[in-house]
Amino acid sequence: MGNLWLVGMMGSGKSTVGRSIAATTDRRFIDVDSMVEERAGMSIAGIVDEQGEVAFREMEGAEIRRLSAEPARGGTGRVIATGGGVVLDPAGVEAMRRSGVVAWLDAPAGVLAGRIGGEDRPLLAGSDVASRLAEILAVRHSLYHQAAHYRIDADRPVGEVAAEVVGCARIAVDDASEVLIGPGLPDRLLPASSGREQAVLICQPGSRPVAGSVLELLRSEAEATLIEVPDRDAAKSVDTLAVLYSRLAELNLGRHDTIVGVGGGAVTDLAGFVAATWLRGIESVLVPTTLLGAVDASIGGKTGINVMGKNLVGSFWHPSRVAISLDVLSRLPEPLLLEGSAEAVKAGFIADPRLVDLFMEHGPSFPMAEVVSRAVAVKAEVVSEDFRETGRRAILNFGHTLGHGIEVVCGLSHGHAVAVGMVAAAAVSADRLGFDESRVRVPLERLGLPTRIDTAASDAILRIVQRDKKRTATGLRMVLLRDIGDPVVEYVDEAALRLGLAAVGIAA
Ligand SMILES: NC(=O)c1ccc[n+]([C@@H]2O[C@H](COP(=O)([O-])OP(=O)(O)OC[C@H]3O[C@@H](n4cnc5c(N)ncnc54)[C@H](O)[C@@H]3O)[C@@H](O)[C@H]2O)c1
Numbered sequence: 001m002g003n004l005w006l007v008g009m010m011g012s013g014k015s016t017v018g019r020s021i022a023a024t025t026d027r028r029f030i031d032v033d034s035m036v037e038e039r040a041g042m043s044i045a046g047i048v049d050e051q052g053e054v055a056f057r058e059m060e061g062a063e064i065r066r067l068s069a070e071p072a073r074g075g076t077g078r079v080i081a082t083g084g085g086v087v088l089d090p091a092g093v094e095a096m097r098r099s100g101v102v103a104w105l106d107a108p109a110g111v112l113a114g115r116i117g118g119e120d121r122p123l124l125a126g127s128d129v130a131s132r133l134a135e136i137l138a139v140r141h142s143l144y145h146q147a148a149h150y151r152i153d154a155d156r157p158v159g160e161v162a163a164e165v166v167g168c169a170r171i172a173v174d175d176a177s178e179v180l181i182g183p184g185l186p187d188r189l190l191p192a193s194s195g196r197e198q199a200v201l202i203c204q205p206g207s208r209p210v211a212g213s214v215l216e217l218l219r220s221e222a223e224a225t226l227i228e229v230p231d232r233d234a235a236k237s238v239d240t241l242a243v244l245y246s247r248l249a250e251l252n253l254g255r256h257d258t259i260v261g262v263g264g265g266a267v268t269d270l271a272g273f274v275a276a277t278w279l280r281g282i283e284s285v286l287v288p289t290t291l292l293g294a295v296d297a298s299i300g301g302k303t304g305i306n307v308m309g310k311n312l313v314g315s316f317w318h319p320s321r322v323a324i325s326l327d328v329l330s331r332l333p334e335p336l337l338l339e340g341s342a343e344a345v346k347a348g349f350i351a352d353p354r355l356v357d358l359f360m361e362h363g364p365s366f367p368m369a370e371v372v373s374r375a376v377a378v379k380a381e382v383v384s385e386d387f388r389e390t391g392r393r394a395i396l397n398f399g400h401t402l403g404h405g406i407e408v409v410c411g412l413s414h415g416h417a418v419a420v421g422m423v424a425a426a427a428v429s430a431d432r433l434g435f436d437e438s439r440v441r442v443p444l445e446r447l448g449l450p451t452r453i454d455t456a457a458s459d460a461i462l463r464i465v466q467r468d469k470k471r472t473a474t475g476l477r478m479v480l481l482r483d484i485g486d487p488v489v490e491y492v493d494e495a496a497l498r499l500g501l502a503a504v505g506i507a508a
């Protein structure tokens with residue numbers, strides 16, 4: 001788990017918020033100032049007094065680099081309060097940003113002054129606290145802005161600030177791409193590489209409101225143009241692609257420019273494909289606005305459009321950055337939430353039992369921040385190991401071998417069909433590996449997803465499965481579970497598939 005860094009002025013509440021997060025999660029609280037004091041064997045005031053501020057900054061920088069280099073062991077991460085001046089050191093800032101997410105607790109100078117009253121603060125010695133703080137803040141404001149992934153309003157009760165900060169995360173995918181998860185949009189959207197002039201934003205009807213905010217943010221960073229494409233999979237067509245390419249040519253979109261996709265999986269697939277192919281590949285940033293987009297489609301670098309069949313044309317192309325806004329996801333209408341939940345709980349079944357427990361405990365009112373970061377972490381970990389889908393990535397197909405056939409033949413939505421497909425796969429796992437199928441079925445029921453569909457369609461479904469098999473050249477394989485979080489990919493015969501289908505009510 002990456003570090004959760006807290007930066008901000010003295011008095012912004014970094015230690016209080018950090019301690020509060022450590023008390024309610026399994027993150028360990030670390031205070032950089034205390035570590036410096038411990039190592040030096042004297043107080044910060046003492047260090048500044050005896051050796052000067054430069055020496056103190058060096059010690060602080062060394063501590064930051066150490067915490068950035070050392071990966072936090074196992075599942076437990078850290079929440080780290082830093083000194084107010086860490087943002088003065090660009091190398092330290094870069095190290096923090098790469099080892100996790102940086103949250104800036106921001107509050108006006110007057111509020112900060114009221115909070116720090118009589119504390120021992122060497123850098124404020126002998127001055128009128130409020131006006132000195134206002135001076136420092138004026139100088140550092142843009143540095144905090146540059147350093148932080150997210151600005152958090154800290155002029156609020158600790159509990160509220162902590163609740164927002166705790167949802168922030170940065171997850172690296174294959175070293176090529178970073179996923180930022182936060183309460184809203186990040187403070188800056190475009191990756192900080194050089195020479196950027198233009199961004200083209202692609203959105204769909206349902207993502208229009210979010211695209212408006214993204215456009216405003218982009219315009220503070222580059223020239224930006226918004227293009228809306230048709231809704232849902234109608235966007236993933238050669239016709240739309242032709243329209244987009246001609247607009248990009250008119251705009252003279254260059255090698256250092258960026259494609260920004262804002263929407264559900266249809267938009268992120270399309271925008272990714274445009275970025276992969278324009279000038280043989282330019283940078284892309286994705287802002288998924290559906291839960292399925294956030295936990296599945298935007299993660300892992302698969303892009304594509306539909307030509308004759310679904311996703312038959314595409315390419316592997318990592319976005320530089322994926323920015324997930326929890327605020328957007330928490331306002332999704334129920335059907336879209338349910339679609340994405342199916343893929344999120346799938347991530348739990350194949351790799352993270354705690355995710356399954358969360359859905360069991362909360363049903364459809366699950367805690368969005370934890371579910372999203374865990375599901376993204378599962379997909380990021382699997383694709384990092386296997387970018388081009390030769391081995392381990394196959395486990396992401398849990399529930400999809402039969403699920404896809406059920407989707408096509410029975411006309412269910414993808415999420416609903418995958419839910420039924422996962423129950424069928426659980427039944428085959430029960431038959432072959434002694435797995436208890438209720439451990440898959442019950443969490444899905446708890447979410448309100450379908451777990452059976454009584455119909456006589458097995459022959460038609462098996463024809464689709466055979467066709468998919470030819471296209472993917474993987475043989476007739478199915479992801480089975482020995483246990484929650486312990487998948488195996490096994491060759492199966494038609495009898496096994498029929499057994500799975502019969503278990504969810506699908507007969508010949
Ligand atoms: N690349 C991958 O690895 C991958 C993985 C899974 C799925 N996909 C693709 O993703 C697509 C499905 O994704 P999807 O389910 O997100 O569908 P989608 O993009 O078609 O969006 C579904 C609907 O939600 C609307 N919408 C988007 N954001 C909204 C918001 N914030 N509030 C309200 N409505 C909103 C859209 O306008 C659309 O009507 C498919 O094309 C599928 O092939 C790709």
Ligand SMILES: [Zn+2]
Binds near residue numbers: 343400414418
């Ligand atoms: Zn799926």
